[in-house]
Amino acid sequence: MSSLRISTDVRSGTVARSTAAGLVIFGTAFAVTGHASADEVIVGLVTKTEVNPFFVKMRQAAEEEAKAKGVKLIARAGKFDGDNEGQVTAIEDLISAGAKGILVTPNNSTGMLGVIKKAREAGVLVIALDTATDPADAVDATFATDNFQAGVQQGAYARKALGDKKPVLAMLDGTPGGTVDTFRHNGYLKGFGLAEGDPAIAGSAITNGAQDKGQVGMENLLSKNGDINAVYTINEPAAAGAYAALKSFGKEADVMLTSIDGGCAGVRNVKAGQIAATVMQFPYKMAANGVDAVVEYAASGKKPSGFVNTGSFLITDKPIAGIDSKDTEWGLKNCWGD
Amino acid sequence: MNSPSALSSGRSIAKKVIGTPSVGPLLVLLAFGVIFSLTNPRFLATQNLSIILQQTVIIGTLAIGQTLIILTAGIDLAVGAICVLGTILAGKLANSGYDPVLAMALAVLACTAAGVAAGGLIAGLRLPPFIVTLGILGIITAALRLISAGGAFSVTDAFLGWTGNTIRLNGFILTYGVIIMLLLYGLIWFLLNQTQWGRHVYAVGNNPEAARLVGIPVGRLLLSVYVLAAFIYGIAAWLALGRIPNADPNALQTANLDSITAVVIGGTSLFGGRGGLLGTLIGALIVGVLRNGLTLAGIDPLWQDLITGILVIVAVALDQLTRGKR
Amino acid sequence: MAAAASGAPVVTAPAGVILEARNLVKRYGHVTALDGVDFELRSGEILAVVGDNGAGKSSLIKALTGALIPDSGEILLDGQPVHFKGPLDARKLGIETVYQDLAVAAALDISSNLFLGRERRRPGFLGNVLRMLDKKGMRAEAERSMADLKFHLPSIGSAVESLSGGQRQGVAVARAALFAKKLAIMDEPTAALGVRETGQVLDLIRAIRQRGLPVVLISHNMPNVFEIADRIHIMRLGRRAAVVSPKTHTMADVVAIMTGAAKVEEPASSGLRASITT
Numbered sequence: 001m002s003s004l005r006i007s008t009d010v011r012s013g014t015v016a017r018s019t020a021a022g023l024v025i026f027g028t029a030f031a032v033t034g035h036a037s038a039d040e041v042i043v044g045l046v047t048k049t050e051v052n053p054f055f056v057k058m059r060q061a062a063e064e065e066a067k068a069k070g071v072k073l074i075a076r077a078g079k080f081d082g083d084n085e086g087q088v089t090a091i092e093d094l095i096s097a098g099a100k101g102i103l104v105t106p107n108n109s110t111g112m113l114g115v116i117k118k119a120r121e122a123g124v125l126v127i128a129l130d131t132a133t134d135p136a137d138a139v140d141a142t143f144a145t146d147n148f149q150a151g152v153q154q155g156a157y158a159r160k161a162l163g164d165k166k167p168v169l170a171m172l173d174g175t176p177g178g179t180v181d182t183f184r185h186n187g188y189l190k191g192f193g194l195a196e197g198d199p200a201i202a203g204s205a206i207t208n209g210a211q212d213k214g215q216v217g218m219e220n221l222l223s224k225n226g227d228i229n230a231v232y233t234i235n236e237p238a239a240a241g242a243y244a245a246l247k248s249f250g251k252e253a254d255v256m257l258t259s260i261d262g263g264c265a266g267v268r269n270v271k272a273g274q275i276a277a278t279v280m281q282f283p284y285k286m287a288a289n290g291v292d293a294v295v296e297y298a299a300s301g302k303k304p305s306g307f308v309n310t311g312s313f314l315i316t317d318k319p320i321a322g323i324d325s326k327d328t329e330w331g332l333k334n335c336w337g338d
Numbered sequence: 339m340n341s342p343s344a345l346s347s348g349r350s351i352a353k354k355v356i357g358t359p360s361v362g363p364l365l366v367l368l369a370f371g372v373i374f375s376l377t378n379p380r381f382l383a384t385q386n387l388s389i390i391l392q393q394t395v396i397i398g399t400l401a402i403g404q405t406l407i408i409l410t411a412g413i414d415l416a417v418g419a420i421c422v423l424g425t426i427l428a429g430k431l432a433n434s435g436y437d438p439v440l441a442m443a444l445a446v447l448a449c450t451a452a453g454v455a456a457g458g459l460i461a462g463l464r465l466p467p468f469i470v471t472l473g474i475l476g477i478i479t480a481a482l483r484l485i486s487a488g489g490a491f492s493v494t495d496a497f498l499g500w501t502g503n504t505i506r507l508n509g510f511i512l513t514y515g516v517i518i519m520l521l522l523y524g525l526i527w528f529l530l531n532q533t534q535w536g537r538h539v540y541a542v543g544n545n546p547e548a549a550r551l552v553g554i555p556v557g558r559l560l561l562s563v564y565v566l567a568a569f570i571y572g573i574a575a576w577l578a579l580g581r582i583p584n585a586d587p588n589a590l591q592t593a594n595l596d597s598i599t600a601v602v603i604g605g606t607s608l609f610g611g612r613g614g615l616l617g618t619l620i621g622a623l624i625v626g627v628l629r630n631g632l633t634l635a636g637i638d639p640l641w642q643d644l645i646t647g648i649l650v651i652v653a654v655a656l657d658q659l660t661r662g663k664r
Numbered sequence: 665m666a667a668a669a670s671g672a673p674v675v676t677a678p679a680g681v682i683l684e685a686r687n688l689v690k691r692y693g694h695v696t697a698l699d700g701v702d703f704e705l706r707s708g709e710i711l712a713v714v715g716d717n718g719a720g721k722s723s724l725i726k727a728l729t730g731a732l733i734p735d736s737g738e739i740l741l742d743g744q745p746v747h748f749k750g751p752l753d754a755r756k757l758g759i760e761t762v763y764q765d766l767a768v769a770a771a772l773d774i775s776s777n778l779f780l781g782r783e784r785r786r787p788g789f790l791g792n793v794l795r796m797l798d799k800k801g802m803r804a805e806a807e808r809s810m811a812d813l814k815f816h817l818p819s820i821g822s823a824v825e826s827l828s829g830g831q832r833q834g835v836a837v838a839r840a841a842l843f844a845k846k847l848a849i850m851d852e853p854t855a856a857l858g859v860r861e862t863g864q865v866l867d868l869i870r871a872i873r874q875r876g877l878p879v880v881l882i883s884h885n886m887p888n889v890f891e892i893a894d895r896i897h898i899m900r901l902g903r904r905a906a907v908v909s910p911k912t913h914t915m916a917d918v919v920a921i922m923t924g925a926a927k928v929e930e931p932a933s934s935g936l937r938a939s940i941t942t
Binding site: 537554 | 752768769770781782794797
């Protein structure tokens with residue numbers, strides 16, 4: 001047999017390849033590697049994505065609070081809306097890293113029940129932020145906006161603002177089946193004083209919370225029924241889309257357009273008069289309270305439990321007697337995003 | 339036959355080691371292992387290592403199919419979509435009362451059918467794989483959102499979640515999913531390296547014209563590759579349900595790029611005909627180790643994307659350079 | 665004037681015609697590629713096919729290897745009419761072709777390339793059911809075949825892309841030798857090679873003839889042709905202009921026939937005799 005035989009038939013790797021790749025990686029990894037000391041309290045934060053300003057605000061607030069309390073925050077996120085696998089992986093890594101508590105905004109209310117159970121069995125405090133799990137007691141506690149209540153606030157304002165006009169309502173929903181979506185939708189109807197299926201509801205459209213789909217949905221609904229005079233929107237981008245549609249139909253002045261979220265762009269739209277009112281929620285409170293809860297748990301072993309409402313405020317420059325609200329000046333100070 | 343001298347036989351061993359395609363990626367993996375175990379002693383805990391293996395299951399399995407396709411100088415952008423098709427179908431059927439084994443079998447069959455469609459268009463009409471699989475990605479994604487009305491749902495059937503069960507080996511926890519993935523690697527490695535079919539996969543990827551001239555049925559071979567790959571995606575759907583008992587039409591959106599990343603870091607050439615399956619497994623593990631290790635070190639995981647990006651470019655550049663010299 | 669005026673048969677080749685073509689015609693619209701060409705390859709000989717560009721050389725070769733189906737005419741292998749529908753048909757009947765671009769998978773090793781598309785499988789269950797390759801057997805056979813041909817390669821396990829151009833050509837030629845039962849056809853096997861490497865490939869072709877296999881060699885390189893060929897088939901305007909022997913004709917004669925500068929009178933009996941008038 002020839003002594004120089006190479007055992008593989010197909011060769012691709014070479015010494016050059018291996019060593020060069022190895023060196024580059026070695027260098028990079030050493031440059032970025034820091035040391036985590038063993039007795040430090042670690043708080044994990046797993047958001048839905050890295051890009052949504054709501055979650056960016058949440059992460060910033062958690063980082064600030066962690067710094068203030070002298071604990072270490074490790075933030076992770078899914079790669080896209082719906083990335084359950086990425087969030088499960090992140091929680092597993094955080095358990096391995098020895099996190100004392102994990103704050104998570106689940107991409108989907110049932111997707112990570114298994115890994116959450118694993119974390120709690122390992123003695124990790126798990127708090128859902130913003131979005132509840134199903135069942136809600138899968139986690140130790142949920143720090144979130146009471147979305148039903150926020151819906152009620154929006155609906156009640158819209159109904160009162162209409163005065164004695166006969167309501168013709170259009171509903172721009174987010175993604176059907178989502179818990180947040182359902183709560184806000186039902187809350188609005190409650191606040192507005194209508195039952196699901198009431199003939200006063202002219203129709204609804206799915207927007208996925210996106211501006212372009214909000215616009216298309218509103219255009220279609222206006223084509224269907226020109227008498228629409230109240231519009232529920234799942235969030236402010238959908239409301240911005242609805243406003244564009246109303247304007248092109250020349251109806252922007254006649255319709256009571258309201259929303260929920262409290263993003264700064266949304267508040268500016270309220271200030272500009274495009275949206276009559278929006279209900280602000282407070283991602284930084286969720287994150288900061290979450291970090292505090294983990295710190296408390298590390299110190300005393302005390303766990304929070306149940307649903308903790310981080311509150312919501314109606315923001316409008318046209319206050320109505322009998323309904324609590326703040327003006328846009330306050331809103332712009334407390335909003336999230338750019 | 340030469341009679342080897344002691345010197346040349348020593349060189350022969352050295353050459354053997356260097357000639358093995360997955361040595362480069364293996365060194366990278368080991369380097370990361372050393373770095374991360376120095377940064378955080380928890381990294382080497384058996385529990386953590388078994389977690390990394392479990393986290394590799396979905397992308398690692400999908401990357402087997404992706405490797406086969408890339409070896410033929412193709413590419414599969416629909417890999418994640420086909421897998422999600424499997425999870426949604428199996429979940430829907432089982433939740434609506436079908437026998438779960440039948441439901442899973444039908445789901446794997448549907449995935450395989452998607453492979454027949456892709457392979458048929460690529461081999462029969464000679465359409466570029468990039469475009470065909472991009473089209474299939476769009477079609478399946480849209481169809482899934484339509485049939486599932488956009489929403490995710492939980493899949494609690496015991497059989498569908500069976501691959502998430504674990505066994506313990508000396509304190510090392512393995513899920514059935516991990517074992518199935520490793521068995522698949524073994525099986526496909528055998529096909530690629532020990533059978534006529536595998537030899538033809540390399541030949542077609544390396545020089546399709548030559549393959550045709552020597553009488554290899556190129557079209558039939560390409561079809562078989564896309565069908566086998568899609569069948570593996572169907573198995574991956576089962577493994578995915580074992581890992582997360584939930585079917586979500588929005589899941590695995592980046593699985594195509596993630597699996598291509600594992601294949602490329604593993605040393606398989608995007609130009610086809612060079613590389614191997616072992617490298618892909620190592621490539622998938624590199625990505626997993628990197629993510630896990632950075633989290634354990636408390637470093638922003640965006641570094642993971644950055645380092646992975648560098649790795650991909652280095653791997654492709656080295657492939658290009660070494661190919662250019664030949 | 666008759667340059668080869670001796671009148672004796674110009675060519676003395678062993679008896680026995682292996683491959684014959686009669687009156688092949690191939691037209692593409694108004695273009696006539698083959699205009700009633702005849703062809704004859706005898707056992708144990710190296711027959712060079714030469715001709716100017718467009719003379720019908722490659723159309724003739726394609727017709728003989730099944731890559732092109734002639735409009736009319738017939739092809740006989742061992743005296744039996746054959747009809748090729750594609751290159752595989754010709755191959756199955758023992759006609760091997762070395763293509764100009766070699767048809768090798770460069771990333772694969774020498775042994776894999778020799779057996780490409782015709783891999784040997786392990787005996788019994790492993791081969792029949794699992795379709796396992798007999799790698800050892802193929803390597804041994806490849807090494808034996810290379811030794812037979814006295815062609816030296818670094819190692820049968822090295823990738824073809826690590827070989828020099830001449831060595832790669834050697835692999836392609838050896839593959840033809842390994843599988844050709846009737847004849848091997850080589851299309852410009854030395855076109856891209858240097859002097860030394862050309863010599864290696866010519867030696868290889870001679871070694872093949874020594875094993876009794878007739879070879880059809882298509883080449884532009886007159887010195888090569890004259891060095892190695894037993895007879896030279898000259899194409900002009902889609903027909904066989906002449907078949908001459910390098911022993912009796914000079915390169916200048918051949919070029920003159922190729923370009924039409926010299927006229928050829930074919931004796932009625934066969935195309936084996938050519939006399940040239942300039």
